[in-house]
Each structure stands twice: as C-alpha cells, then as structure tokens.
Amino acid sequence: xxxxxxxxxxxxxxxxxxxxxxxxxxxxxxxxxxxxxxxxxxxxxxxxxxxxxxxxxxxxxxxxxxxxxxxxxxxxxxxxxxxxxxxxxxxxxxxxxxxxxxxxxxxxxxxxxxxxxxxxxxxxxxxxxxxxxxxxxxxxxxxxxxxxxxxxxxxxxxxxxxxxxxxxxxxxxxxxxxxxxxxxxxxxxxxxxxxxxxxxxxxxxxxx
Numbered sequence: 001x002x003x004x005x006x007x008x009x010x011x012x013x014x015x016x017x018x019x020x021x022x023x024x025x026x027x028x029x030x031x032x033x034x035x036x037x038x039x040x041x042x043x044x045x046x047x048x049x050x051x052x053x054x055x056x057x058x059x060x061x062x063x064x065x066x067x068x069x070x071x072x073x074x075x076x077x078x079x080x081x082x083x084x085x086x087x088x089x090x091x092x093x094x095x096x097x098x099x100x101x102x103x104x105x106x107x108x109x110x111x112x113x114x115x116x117x118x119x120x121x122x123x124x125x126x127x128x129x130x131x132x133x134x135x136x137x138x139x140x141x142x143x144x145x146x147x148x149x150x151x152x153x154x155x156x157x158x159x160x161x162x163x164x165x166x167x168x169x170x171x172x173x174x175x176x177x178x179x180x181x182x183x184x185x186x187x188x189x190x191x192x193x194x195x196x197x198x199x200x201x202x203x204x205x206x207x208x
Contacts, residue, residue, distance in 0.1 A: 021192035035101035042108030046072025090124030
C-alpha cells in the first residue's frame with residue numbers, strides 16, 4: 001500500500017482558514033532573517049507563496065497534489081511550482097533550482113505517515129546554515145484537557161477526513177523530530193487563540 005495520499009482536496013485558489021493566523025507570523029519571522037530564496041513545501045494552491053513573493057522574496061512552491069499544483073500555476077504564473085513530495089529525491093528539484101535560504105512548511109507535517117522525510121528533504125535543498133520553519137496544530141496539556149472536558153476529540157481529530165491528520169505534535173515531539181534530522185530549533189511561536197490554547201505552533205530551526 002502506498003505510504004502517501006495523492007489528493008488533499010484542492011479545488012479553489014481560496015486560502016485555507018489557518019492562513020489568517022499563520023501567514024502573518026511566518027512573514028514577520030522571515031522579515032527578521034537575512035534571506036532571499038524561499039521554498040514552500042506543501043504549497044497547496046500557492047496562496048502563501050503569492051504572499052511571500054509580494055514581500056519581495058524569490059519563492060518556489062513544491063506540492064505533491066497535482067490538482068493543487070495546477071491551481072497554483074494557473075493563478076500565480078510568475079512563481080515556479082513543482083509536483084514533488086517529501087518522499088522524492090531533493091536532487092530532482094535542484095536540477096531546476098538553486099539552493100534555498102529557508103524552507104517553509106505550514107500545516108503539512110501532521111499529514112505525513114513518515115514525517116522525518118520533511119526535515120530530511122529540507123536539509124537537502126538548504127544552504128549551509130539555512131532555516132526551516134514548520135507550523136502544525138498545537139497540542140499541549142491545557143488544550144488537550146479542555147478537549148477532553150468538552151468531549152471534542154472526535155471533532156478535533158477529523159478522523160473521517162481522507163488525507164487528514166495522522167500525527168499530533170507537541171512542542172517537545174516536533175523539536176525532537178527536527179533535532180534528530182539535522183536541525184537545531186531556535187524559535188517557538190504560538191499562533192491563533194490565547195496562550196497555551198493556540199490553534200497552531202511554529203518552530204524555527206537552523207540547519208546544523
């Protein structure tokens with residue numbers, strides 16, 4: 001059985017609802033780094049790539065869902081988009097593109113059966129000392145407790161969503177994933193909602 005999901009349901013150019021609270025923080029953090037070239041892994045329909053390009057970055061998108069790539073190419077023809085997933089060889093992208101200063105991957109790692117492939121792919125396309133920024137739904141003690149008290153786990157897990165969330169990350173486990181695969185975590189940001197009940201978290205790491 002294939003260890004990836006081919007389609008995640010991209011149909012329009014509309015931004016996912018999570019972009020409203022994730023994208024501004026991604027842009028804010030990137031503005032504090034001395035970077036030019038950005039790769040968005042799991043670029044979806046290309047909306048974040050478009051926002052980053054507007055900020056003046058040299059942006060490339062990589063997305064495994066062919067329909068997402070088609071939508072992105074149609075709506076943002078000035079940005080290169082490639083139909084690659086983290087299970088592919090990074091060398092295939094580097095035949096076409098130069099190394100990157102930073103890799104961004106928003107709300108992707110929770111969908112991966114083999115999540116270690118994401119930091120390994122990022123490491124393969126980054127310059128020495130380059131950055132990896134990952135966002136994923138936040139899981140911590142107080143949030144998990146409230147989900148239990150209000151009987152919201154079925155809603156939260158979205159178990160019936162084809163290609164949905166298969167991993168549920170805490171700050172500790174995501175940090176461990178990155179550190180075991182060639183990165184040092186240098187920043188943590190909670191986004192959406194109030195502190196410790198965040199909707200998502202963003203980790204910033206640097207290639208060792």
